[in-house]
Amino acid sequence: xxxxxxxxxxxxxxxxxxxxxxxxxxxxxxxxxxxxxxxxxxxxxxxxxxxxxxxxxxxxxxxxxxxxxxxxxxxxxxxxxxxxxxxxxxxxxxxxxxxxxxxxxxxxxxxxxxxxxxxxxxxxxxxxxxxxxxxxxxxxxxxxxxxxxxxxxxxxxxxxxxxxxxxxxxxxxxxxxxxxxxxxxxxxxxxxxxxxxxxxxxxxxxxxxxxxxxxxxxxxxxxxxxxxxxxxxxxxxxxxxxxxxxxxxxxxxxxxxxxxxxxxxxxxxxxxxxxxxxxxxxxxxxxxxxxxxxxxxxxxxxxxxxxxxxxxxxxxxxxxxxxxxxxxxxxxxxxxxxxxxxxxxxxxxxxxxxxxxxxxxxxxxxxxxxxxxxxxxxxxxxxxxxxxxxxxxxxxxxxxxxxxxxxxxxxxxxxxxxxxxxxxxxxxxxxxxxxxxxxxxxxxxxx
Amino acid sequence: xxxxxxxxxxxxxxxxxxxxxxxxxxxxxxxxxxxxxxxxxxxxxxxxxxxxxxxxxxxxxxxxxxxxxxxxxxxxxxxxxxxxxxxxxxxxxxxxxxxxxxxxxxxxxxxxxxxxxxxxxxxxxxxxxxxxxxxxxxxxxxxxxxxxxxxxxxxxxxxxxxxxxxxxxxxxxxxxxxxxxxxxxxxxxxxxxxxxxxxxxxxxxxxxxxxxxxxxxxxxxxxxxxxxxxxxxxxxxxxxxxxxxxxxxxxxxxxxxxxxxxxxxxxxxxxxxxxxxxxxxxxxxxxxxxxxxxxxxxxxxxxxxxxxxxxxxxxxxxxxxxxxxxxxxxxxxxxxxxxxxxxxxxxxxxxxxxxxxxxxxxxxxxxxxxxxxxxxxxxxxxxxxxxxxxxxxxxxxxxxxxxxxxxxxxxxxxxxxxxxxxxxxxxxxxxxxxxxxxxxxxxxxxx
Numbered sequence: 094x095x096x097x098x099x100x101x102x103x104x105x106x107x108x109x110x111x112x113x114x115x116x117x118x119x120x121x122x123x124x125x126x127x128x129x130x131x132x133x134x135x136x137x138x139x140x141x142x143x144x145x146x147x148x149x150x151x152x153x154x155x156x157x158x159x160x161x162x163x164x165x166x167x168x169x170x171x172x173x174x175x176x177x178x179x180x181x182x183x184x185x186x187x188x189x190x191x192x193x194x195x196x197x198x199x200x201x202x203x204x205x206x207x208x209x210x211x212x213x214x215x216x217x218x219x220x221x222x223x224x225x226x227x228x229x230x231x232x233x234x235x236x237x238x239x240x241x242x243x244x245x246x247x248x249x250x251x252x253x254x255x256x257x258x259x260x261x262x263x264x265x266x267x268x269x270x271x272x273x274x275x276x277x278x279x280x281x282x283x284x285x286x287x288x289x290x291x292x293x294x295x296x297x298x299x300x301x302x303x304x305x306x307x308x309x310x311x312x313x314x315x316x317x318x319x320x321x322x323x324x325x326x327x328x329x330x331x332x333x334x335x336x337x338x339x340x341x342x343x344x345x346x347x348x349x350x351x352x353x354x355x356x357x358x359x360x361x362x363x364x365x366x367x368x369x370x371x372x373x374x375x376x377x378x379x380x381x382x383x384x385x386x387x388x389x390x391x392x393x394x395x396x397x398x399x400x401x402x403x404x405x406x407x408x409x410x411x412x413x414x415x416x417x418x419x420x421x422x423x424x425x426x427x428x429x430x431x432x433x434x435x436x437x438x439x440x441x442x443x444x445x446x447x448x449x450x451x452x453x454x455x456x457x458x459x460x461x462x463x464x465x466x467x468x469x470x471x472x473x474x475x476x477x478x479x480x481x482x483x484x485x486x487x488x489x490x491x492x493x494x495x496x497x498x499x500x501x502x503x504x505x506x507x508x509x510x511x512x513x514x515x516x517x518x519x520x521x522x523x524x525x526x527x528x529x530x531x532x533x534x535x536x537x538x539x540x
Numbered sequence: 541x542x543x544x545x546x547x548x549x550x551x552x553x554x555x556x557x558x559x560x561x562x563x564x565x566x567x568x569x570x571x572x573x574x575x576x577x578x579x580x581x582x583x584x585x586x587x588x589x590x591x592x593x594x595x596x597x598x599x600x601x602x603x604x605x606x607x608x609x610x611x612x613x614x615x616x617x618x619x620x621x622x623x624x625x626x627x628x629x630x631x632x633x634x635x636x637x638x639x640x641x642x643x644x645x646x647x648x649x650x651x652x653x654x655x656x657x658x659x660x661x662x663x664x665x666x667x668x669x670x671x672x673x674x675x676x677x678x679x680x681x682x683x684x685x686x687x688x689x690x691x692x693x694x695x696x697x698x699x700x701x702x703x704x705x706x707x708x709x710x711x712x713x714x715x716x717x718x719x720x721x722x723x724x725x726x727x728x729x730x731x732x733x734x735x736x737x738x739x740x741x742x743x744x745x746x747x748x749x750x751x752x753x754x755x756x757x758x759x760x761x762x763x764x765x766x767x768x769x770x771x772x773x774x775x776x777x778x779x780x781x782x783x784x785x786x787x788x789x790x791x792x793x794x795x796x797x798x799x800x801x802x803x804x805x806x807x808x809x810x811x812x813x814x815x816x817x818x819x820x821x822x823x824x825x826x827x828x829x830x831x832x833x834x835x836x837x838x839x840x841x842x843x844x845x846x847x848x849x850x851x852x853x854x855x856x857x858x859x860x861x862x863x864x865x866x867x868x869x870x871x872x873x874x875x876x877x878x879x880x881x882x883x884x885x886x887x888x889x890x891x892x893x894x895x896x897x898x899x900x901x902x903x904x905x906x907x908x909x910x911x912x913x914x915x916x917x918x919x920x921x922x923x924x925x926x927x928x929x930x931x932x933x934x935x936x937x938x939x940x941x942x943x944x945x946x947x948x949x950x951x952x953x954x955x956x957x958x959x960x961x962x963x964x965x966x967x968x969x970x971x972x973x974x975x976x977x978x979x980x981x982x983x984x985x986x987x
Binding site: 147154392414494 | 552582584585588593594598599601838839840841843844847858859860861863864865866867868869870875877879904905906907908935936937938939940941942943945946947949950958959960961962963964965966967968969970972973974
């Protein structure tokens with residue numbers, strides 16, 4: 094009898110797990126259950142869809158029929174799994190009982206909204222699903238002033254999209270820099286300046302105290318100050334959705350995600366569970382930088398984890414390796430990217446770092462259309478090993494951060510990088526010596 | 541007494557060597573001697589300068605005065621070194637005798653023009669120096685039809701610039717594909733098709749027989765066929781300029797470049813020479829892909845070698861590591877990039893390969909402005925180690941080829957790449973899983 098695989102969740106992790114399981118076992122019965130209405134889209138694109146760069150229809154790659162027809166995956170939308178019995182291999186999904194040989198849990202995360210007064214008023218939004226995006230689009234018609242709570246990359250991308258739509262935008266951030274934790278403060282200052290020049294107002298170091306209004310949002314209170322606004326968007330970080338994991342009795346790690354083995358299998362009271370695989374925003378995985386866990390809540394990480402979970406759920410054997418978690422964000426004309434850990438996070442870990450900065454251009458200096466490019470690299474002082482890198486540029490940051498991420502994964506030093514790594518050169522696409530090398534030289538000069 | 545360093549040559553290798561020597565030894569006396577009139581510019585930009593995207597003045601970064609004033613480097617232009625006595629540490633440069641403690645030889649290469657009738661007619665050009673570019677610009681005013689001999693990247697970049705300038709262009713190539721040796725034939729076919737669509741005419745598998753005309757170029761003869769043209773541009777590859785190396789008695793390697801040690805020191809009758817360092821287009825260096833030498837005649841390689849030569853000439857100690865030689869070429873709307881060795885070159889070496897192809901987009905599929913992206917990866921069959929990669933895309937090929945080059949340098953397999961490497965994702969700059977991974981998956985599926 095063919096293997097029966099059930100995937101819970103239709104984000105990047107779940108969809109990838111289902112498709113990879115299908116490739117691994119062409120004969121398996123595969124069911125994917127999701128509470129969402131839409132599947133196979135990238136929530137990361139919501140800010141640009143609001144701006145009109147693309148449409149809600151276009152960003153959905155495939156519908157459930159496609160998966161049924163082309164991949165033999167039975168996708169059930171708008172269906173909530175209320176309980177899972179691991180030992181019996183049985184779950185309750187909507188009205189139905191579904192049995193499974195292997196279960197992939199990819200229940201994702203939810204935007205964390207601080208427990209403040211007024212958080213449930215009409216006009217309070219998050220940016221997580223297409224329906225969230227559509228709700229914002231609809232409500233925006235009657236709104237001129239928006240408060241964005243949280244200056245992470247989603248908050249900043251949203252802030253700029255709202256500016257493009259002609260709204261007045263205030264970003265409220267409890268930390269004293271934008272893109273906290275993952276971007277160094279000096280680069281963060283450049284990003285904030287760019288957004289201020291575009292008209293975004295910032296209230297930094299200021300936790301939100303309340304959302305105010307009578308039924309409908311009228312303002313937010315920050316530092317005792319009243320900020321009038323008709324809409325509040327919380328982009329205050331994502332927390333693992335632990336409803337099912339808790340119901341299943343899975344062990345939760347120190348960072349608040351489901352603990353998993355390198356095969357993406359969870360534990361229950363310290364014991365590995367044989368027939369369950371967990372992936373995506375709900376798990377904590379191993380860091381490639383520091384011994385121990387990290388939350389790598391990125392779309393690309395979800396795909397990577399979903400692949401491992403899908404192969405293993407279908408009887409294959411593969412391992413999830415530690416992550417440096419490269420990321421990139423496009424904020425207007427800026428591309429901001431990072432990988433590994435920031436100086437701030439290193440300091441939190443108690444790691445002493447040496448940093449190098451390179452400044453140059455994305456093309457040959459004289460070539461039209463090029464933009465300034467800053468590359469920052471971070472090394473662990475006692476060994477010289479690179480542990481982080483960040484880029485601000487007008488173009489082509491993505492390939493370059495992948496490149497620097499490879500160096501970090503390979504545990505090289507800045508000196509190694511200079512000796513062994515190379516860059517391609519053509520005047521319209523790079524300097525003859527890429528800016529990354531200037532950053533590495535600066536770092537080496539400080540040892 | 542301070543160390544006296546002389547650098548011969550003002551290309552990327554020579555200029556980098558001089559500047560790096562200055563950083564390494566602030567007290568050294570540094571003289572740079574060059575036959576050229578202009579220094580500190582990138583010959584790679586000539587096609588775009590002809591097209592008017594930049595100017596001859598703008599592409600020169602610095603003049604000799606700048607080097608004298610800011611870096612204490614005594615640059616002597618339009619000066620030919622006619623002889624060097626290594627043992628005495630003495631050379632004849634123009635009318636002058638100059639002594640040296642350390643010599644950096646960066647005499648570059650010359651365009652190889654086959655010894656055919658008519659090769660010295662007026663109207664025959666090469667693309668090597670600013671003055672070559674200016675000569676082409678001037679002559680083009682009276683020319684409507686141009687024959688470009690050689691379909692390497694410079695030939696193709698020139699061909700498209702000439703099309704943009706409204707000229708009729710025929711490219712003549714003796715091999716049966718464009719960008720021979722470094723690009724695989726399938727990707728080369730796409731590049732050729734793109735250029736044909738732009739109006740470039742190709743004569744493939746056809747060595748040029750003669751340049752014809754009475755004083756002035758009137759046509760070229762290829763396969764017995766007469767191609768009328770008022771200008772012929774030879775982009776038939778660069779050969780090491782061995783005039784001085786031969787006069788100095790340096791050992792020349794099997795590939796036609798000066799043999800050097802990892803410290804970039806040459807040999808004479810098998811013995812390392814203590815006070816000479818050679819870099820740039822004139823040397824052959826070690827390959828990171830196959831044990832043995834390679835000619836890495838790229839601007840970025842010249843900088844890398846010049847740095848090592850400059851440090852060592854100034855009393856420092858550093859080593860030149862093997863190269864994968866990543867390159868990128870911008871041909872109209874196409875970016876074509878490669879690293880490591882092509883399938884064709886592998887076959888020449890007797891290496892059996894397995895290849896993988898990934899096809900996708902430079903941005904999320906639905907994101908406006910994205911372009912198709914093809915990534916090809918090449919692995920050595922017996923070990924699975926990646927030995928080459930190539931990209932055709934409309935954007936952002938440079939960072940990605942650097943990334944793939946890092947994987948090759950680190951000797952990973954496609955399976956390793958999938959397990960350990962990561963990509964950053966944002967809809968305007970990449971797919972959630974970069975096309976590189978699709979290529980790796982395809983490769984793995986063939987083992």
